[in-house]
Amino acid sequence: MKITKLTHQAAAATGVAQWVIVMFTLSQAAIVVLLIVFMTRGDTHRETLVPPVIHRSFWVEDDAVSKEYLIEMGVFVAQIYYDVTPANVDFNHRILKTYVDPVYYGQFETEAAAFSTRIKADNASTTFSIATVVPDEKNKRIALTGLLNTYLGDNRTSSINKTYIFEFGLKGGKILLKGTRETINENKPFEEINKKPV
Numbered sequence: 582m583k584i585t586k587l588t589h590q591a592a593a594a595t596g597v598a599q600w601v602i603v604m605f606t607l608s609q610a611a612i613v614v615l616l617i618v619f620m621t622r623g624d625t626h627r628e629t630l631v632p633p634v635i636h637r638s639f640w641v642e643d644d645a646v647s648k649e650y651l652i653e654m655g656v657f658v659a660q661i662y663y664d665v666t667p668a669n670v671d672f673n674h675r676i677l678k679t680y681v682d683p684v685y686y687g688q689f690e691t692e693a694a695a696f697s698t699r700i701k702a703d704n705a706s707t708t709f710s711i712a713t714v715v716p717d718e719k720n721k722r723i724a725l726t727g728l729l730n731t732y733l734g735d736n737r738t739s740s741i742n743k744t745y746i747f748e749f750g751l752k753g754g755k756i757l758l759k760g761t762r763e764t765i766n767e768n769k770p771f772e773e774i775n776k777k778p779v
Contacts, residue, residue, distance in 0.1 A: 646749070646756055648716040654680075654756055655723035655747050656711060662693075662761075663709035663729060667701045682750050682757040689758070706732045709743070717771055721756075722748040724770035744770050 658680065661673045674693040681689050700707070711727040726744040730737055744767040748760040764770045 646718070646721060646751065648718040650756065651716045651718060651721065651723045651749065652714050654749060654758075655714065655716070655725055658747050658758060658761075659709050659711060659725050659745060663707055665697075665700055666706040667704055670697045670700045677758070680756075680758050682752070682759045685759050688760075692761075703733065705738075708732075709745075713767070715770055720748075720771075721750060722746055722771070724764065724767075726767045726770075742767070746770055 658677065661677050665673055674697060677693070678686070678689070699705075708730045709725075709727055710730065711725050713726045715724040715726075717723065724744055724746045726742070729739075729741050729743045731739045744764050746762050746764055747758060749756050750759045751757070766772055
């Protein structure tokens with residue numbers, strides 16, 4: 582008994598008992614804080630919306646998207662596809678493939694590879710200067726009209742007015758590219774598509 586009494590007296594004199602109590606209290610507080618953090622965090626699934634740079638608000642709902650979202654996506658896709666040089670064409674198309682619907686992937690891969698080969702073989706660069714944007718919110722497609730400029734070195738070799746249509750679809754709350762085409766009627770860009778049987 583004297584040993585126990587002496588141990589308590591030594592601990593009290595050196596402050597070990599108080600130190601143990603303080604450390605125990607701090608560890609319990611840390612556990613409580615961690616428990617609160619884990620319980621309030623929640624395990625929710627987050628889907629990152631595209632495009633990566635957003636200039637205005639938009640909405641996505643079930644199988645519909647706002648025209649603002651279509652405009653953002655259309656401009657993003659057009660710039661990443663057509664604003665290219667021999668140095669970045671493969672990188673840009675690799676990024677764009679992450680936004681392509683699996684149904685359209687094979688066709689896109691073929692078209693992008695041919696375009697990339699031509700850019701590198703000619704040592705050319707292109708830019709697409711968008712002038713007008715016509716969204717078709719109901720059918721999730723957008724028409725972009727502008728000048729497609731082609732350069733060889735410092736010289737602009739062509740500047741052609743083009744209208745491209747980009748068609749999108751929704752999968753899991755994410756908008757994906759389903760098809761692209763060029764149209765000749767910039768005033769009514771969707772007219773020839775609407776005439777075709779589905």
